[in-house]
Amino acid sequence: QKEVEQDPGPLSVPEGAIVSLNCTYSNSAFQYFMWYRQYSRKGPELLMYTYSSGNKEDGRFTAQVDKSSKYISLFIRDSQPSDSATYLCAMSGGMTTDSWGKLQFGAGTQVVVTP
Amino acid sequence: DGGITQSPKYLFRKEGQNVTLSCEQNLNHDAMYWYRQDPGQGLRLIYYSQIVNDFQKGDIAEGYSVSREKKESFPLTVTSAQKNPTAFYLCASSTPRRAGGPAEQFFGPGTRLTVL
Numbered sequence: 001q002k003e004v005e006q007d008p009g010p011l012s013v014p015e016g017a018i019v020s021l022n023c024t025y026s027n028s029a030f031q032y033f034m035w036y037r038q039y040s041r042k043g044p045e046l047l048m049y050t051y052s053s054g055n056k057e058d059g060r061f062t063a064q065v066d067k068s069s070k071y072i073s074l075f076i077r078d079s080q081p082s083d084s085a086t087y088l089c090a091m092s093g094g095m096t097t098d099s100w101g102k103l104q105f106g107a108g109t110q111v112v113v114t115p
Numbered sequence: 116d117g118g119i120t121q122s123p124k125y126l127f128r129k130e131g132q133n134v135t136l137s138c139e140q141n142l143n144h145d146a147m148y149w150y151r152q153d154p155g156q157g158l159r160l161i162y163y164s165q166i167v168n169d170f171q172k173g174d175i176a177e178g179y180s181v182s183r184e185k186k187e188s189f190p191l192t193v194t195s196a197q198k199n200p201t202a203f204y205l206c207a208s209s210t211p212r213r214a215g216g217p218a219e220q221f222f223g224p225g226t227r228l229t230v231l
Binding site for chain 2: 004006008034041042043044045046049088090092102103105106107108
């Protein structure tokens, strides 16, 4: 069983809809939860990260972490065609377990926003 | 312009040949990483290096080798022992973690390797 599970999609939504992405994980030592966006044939770029449980909002993006359920989510409001990309979740342990922040990635979900 | 460069962008290899993928960074980062990305499998760690002249195996190191002679450079060699080398290879770098935040990894544009 993989440490981080993510549905690869593709997920197709009309422009303006809310995109809902999620990952589940099995390692309770994970403390930092990140979302990367990857456009086709490019390297991933960090969108946002959350520490431990809770919500974080950045513009149209909201990240949620539920450590009790080992479940994280990313929501994209008012989706645009430019949001079409693959979204990867990534996780790392706390400072005491992993001072260099080695990441475990999900498989990535391909999102297509149609005009 | 600070960043990570990878070359070449596309690489074709005949079976039985070794090939070396280049990765250079001018971000002054201590740590560097190599990942392999296959459709539906996300990023899998091949090797990583936290300091010059030192590196560790990741989850899928068999058939690969690396060197870290300079802080800026972390080349990856795909050897003939790698049974299925066709993939998208990504290099990344990061600084050590500070309290209160993760170690953000910055990625290069990738090299697509195809074995003919």
